[in-house]
Amino acid sequence: MAKTRNPVDVSMDVQVQDMLGKAREQGVETAFDRADQMSPRCPFGSAGVCCRLCLEGPCRIQPNGKGPQRGVCGANADTIVARNFMNSLIQGTAAHAEHAREVALALLHTAEGKAPYHIKDVGKLYRIAEGLNLSVEGKSVNEVAKDVALKALEDFQRPEGTMNWVSFRGQEKSVAKWQSLGLAPVNSHLEIAKAVTRGAMGSDADPINLLLGGINLGIVDGYGGLHLSTDLQDVLFGTPQAVKANYSLGVLDENKINIAVHGHIPLLSEKVVEWARKLDDQAKAAGTEGINIVGVCCSGNELLMRQGVSIASSFSSQELVIVSGALEAMVVDIQCIMPGIQQVAECYHTEIITTLGHVKIAGATHVDFEPEHADEAAKEIVEKAIKNYANRDHQNVSIPKDTVEAYAGFSAEQITDVLSKLNEEKPLQPLIDALKNGTIRGIAAMVGCTNPREKQDVGNVTVAKELMKKDVLVLTTGCTAHSLAKNGLMNPDGVKECGEGVKSVLKLLGEQAGLPSLPPALHMGSCVDNSRPADLLKALADELDIAISDIPVVGSCPETHNPKALSIGTYFISHGVDVHVGVDPQVSGSSLVTHTLTGNRGDEEVTTDRLFGGKLIYEPDPVLAAEKLIERIDMKRKLLGLST
Numbered sequence: 180m181a182k183t184r185n186p187v188d189v190s191m192d193v194q195v196q197d198m199l200g201k202a203r204e205q206g207v208e209t210a211f212d213r214a215d216q217m218s219p220r221c222p223f224g225s226a227g228v229c230c231r232l233c234l235e236g237p238c239r240i241q242p243n244g245k246g247p248q249r250g251v252c253g254a255n256a257d258t259i260v261a262r263n264f265m266n267s268l269i270q271g272t273a274a275h276a277e278h279a280r281e282v283a284l285a286l287l288h289t290a291e292g293k294a295p296y297h298i299k300d301v302g303k304l305y306r307i308a309e310g311l312n313l314s315v316e317g318k319s320v321n322e323v324a325k326d327v328a329l330k331a332l333e334d335f336q337r338p339e340g341t342m343n344w345v346s347f348r349g350q351e352k353s354v355a356k357w358q359s360l361g362l363a364p365v366n367s368h369l370e371i372a373k374a375v376t377r378g379a380m381g382s383d384a385d386p387i388n389l390l391l392g393g394i395n396l397g398i399v400d401g402y403g404g405l406h407l408s409t410d411l412q413d414v415l416f417g418t419p420q421a422v423k424a425n426y427s428l429g430v431l432d433e434n435k436i437n438i439a440v441h442g443h444i445p446l447l448s449e450k451v452v453e454w455a456r457k458l459d460d461q462a463k464a465a466g467t468e469g470i471n472i473v474g475v476c477c478s479g480n481e482l483l484m485r486q487g488v489s490i491a492s493s494f495s496s497q498e499l500v501i502v503s504g505a506l507e508a509m510v511v512d513i514q515c516i517m518p519g520i521q522q523v524a525e526c527y528h529t530e531i532i533t534t535l536g537h538v539k540i541a542g543a544t545h546v547d548f549e550p551e552h553a554d555e556a557a558k559e560i561v562e563k564a565i566k567n568y569a570n571r572d573h574q575n576v577s578i579p580k581d582t583v584e585a586y587a588g589f590s591a592e593q594i595t596d597v598l599s600k601l602n603e604e605k606p607l608q609p610l611i612d613a614l615k616n617g618t619i620r621g622i623a624a625m626v627g628c629t630n631p632r633e634k635q636d637v638g639n640v641t642v643a644k645e646l647m648k649k650d651v652l653v654l655t656t657g658c659t660a661h662s663l664a665k666n667g668l669m670n671p672d673g674v675k676e677c678g679e680g681v682k683s684v685l686k687l688l689g690e691q692a693g694l695p696s697l698p699p700a701l702h703m704g705s706c707v708d709n710s711r712p713a714d715l716l717k718a719l720a721d722e723l724d725i726a727i728s729d730i731p732v733v734g735s736c737p738e739t740h741n742p743k744a745l746s747i748g749t750y751f752i753s754h755g756v757d758v759h760v761g762v763d764p765q766v767s768g769s770s771l772v773t774h775t776l777t778g779n780r781g782d783e784e785v786t787t788d789r790l791f792g793g794k795l796i797y798e799p800d801p802v803l804a805a806e807k808l809i810e811r812i813d814m815k816r817k818l819l820g821l822s823t
């Protein structure tokens with residue numbers, strides 16, 4: 180067993196280090212400790228060569244050529260690795276598709292008057308209806324919303340053709356390529372079921388075919404998951420605009436009842452915020468100064484973007500919010516919720532409240548959340564938190580003092596709006612000019628997670644700073660945004676980290692928004708909001724009449740932990756965008772699979788770079804990763820005839 184890391188070695192964040200110290204002093208185990216106990220990693224699992232698809236197994240292939248080279252059924256390392264990779268993509272894609280389906284159903288029920296939400300962004304609803312070729316003439320807002328919701332739900336059941344959201348949001352050039360390769364998805368559920376089937380024992384055994392199936396899943400993830408979710412969430416809850424909030428464990432408030440919302444789907448968290456405001460007097464009557472909602476993971480991102488709610492923690496340090504001793508309730512829905520929060524909560528007074536019938540944690544309180552009864556559920560949750568304040572042990576409360584101020588809310592619409600102040604007719608032109616003349620060298624979407632096995636924030640912050648100083652414009656989402664915010668990169672002051680080119684553009688844009696500068700990292704939202712950088716790329720490519728794969732743009736996911744990051748990455752690769760991961764994607768057991776994903780476009784063999792114009796870059800060293808990303812940006816600039 181590897182030795183336990185010191186707190187200074189698990190996170191860059193001093194508050195996380197201190198809180199981990201408190202947890203250890205009090206004998207409370209967290210993910211950082213369990214990560215140490217789980218080291219070293221199993222070499223078979225790490226290489227992706229362990230198969231347990233059927234009861235003939237488990238089978239494992241020695242990657243060094245020694246020992247058996249095929250499983251009992253005859254599957255070799257290439258097939259096993261490709262199937263395992265595809266199974267990760269299924270996990271990610273299914274999670275995003277289900278997120279989207281739940282939001283689409285909530286929109287339908289809202290339009291029918293059966294769920295207590297309202298259409299907040301009517302303009303976006305009508306733009307979506309137009310994009311889907313729906314007639315709006317003579318229809319009420321709710322009738323249009325119902326038509327849009329039904330079109331969305333059709334993407335889970337249509338028997339043939341191409342998904343509505345692929346035709347609507349996809350770039351024509353990309354869609355044509357996918358159709359020519361037979362990769363354009365028909366409907367999310369069909370493609371996910373097909374992938375499960377082809378990856379099962381005794382089914383698809385051609386590794387290249389399996390990887391192409393993975394590309395199909397990436398497209399489903401992007402359009403049937405990310406775009407669909409973002410679009411309909413914006414319709415229901417509003418399209419984000421620039422907003423200021425605070426980051427770090429210090430956002431907890433000793434004088435208030437603290438409720439953390441954690442997970443992903445804003446149907447629940449938006450209602451919790453609404454009811455926290457309504458029941459503030461009840462909290463005051465309990466002897467506090469009111470209710471303080473804080474965000475964890477992507478529920479946090481969703482509320483930050485639309486409500487300005489502050490963020491307590493990214494994924495890897497989620498248990499430490501409880502260790503503060505000041506958290507009355509942690510309300511969770513789905514994805515990225517560590518089962519370990521319940522064990523930690525049992526050492527303090529925090530009540531863990533699960534809300535979905537299909538996502539429970541043993542020992543936690545369950546309040547069933549259905550959009551139709553959202554108000555009743557949210558009210559009950561907030562009342563439970565208020566009641567639980569009486570159980571707080573005030574001697575055991577430790578809230579770090581400082582917070583970091585950050586700006587978020589940079590939807591594609593908000594960025595376009597700021598740009599339009601420079602050129603009303605062609606808002607994207609200033610960005611295009613800056614890209615063309617090299618003031619902006621390229622664009623990077625910094626996305627993904629934090630991972631308890633990695634030193635928290637180091638990869639995310641280092642890659643971002645390295646790219647910024649080389650004049651790359653950084654967009655960000657997910658828990659990566661938490662790392663960047665805590666380290667001052669979502670604040671106008673952080674612009675000092677940028678090269679002169681990007682700095683001048685951010686300052687100019689900042690002036691249009693009444694700020695000394697835009698922050699060097701533009702926070703575009705949650706995991707599903709990776710649709711937002713994609714929207715911006717599509718708009719740029721359309722304006723330039725080039726393919727998205729031609730734009731000098733990269734994605735980077737330095738500290739990922741979740742298969743969802745792999746499916747998002749595959750979505751970007753399917754458009755020809757290079758994607759860096761800093762954590763082993765577990766494919767090294769097959770040189771064929773590794774080469775197909777990471778090889779170059781000039782290679783004779785099939786590679787994603789040759790087929791789509793983008794590839795996977797695995798590089799754990801963040802400085803080297805940034806260098807590799809810059810190389811690819813410069814390569815694309817050269818192909819466009821731009822200076823490097």
Ligand code: SF4
Pocket residue numbers: 230231232233234235236237238249250251252253254259380381
């Ligand atoms: Fe072994 Fe083949 Fe079964 Fe996998 S599918 S466990 S390789 S027999």
Ligand code: MSK
Pocket residue numbers: 443476477494514515626627628629656657658659705706740741743744
């Ligand atoms: S929550 S998937 S740790 S970004 Fe979206 Fe954060 Fe990654 Fe979960």
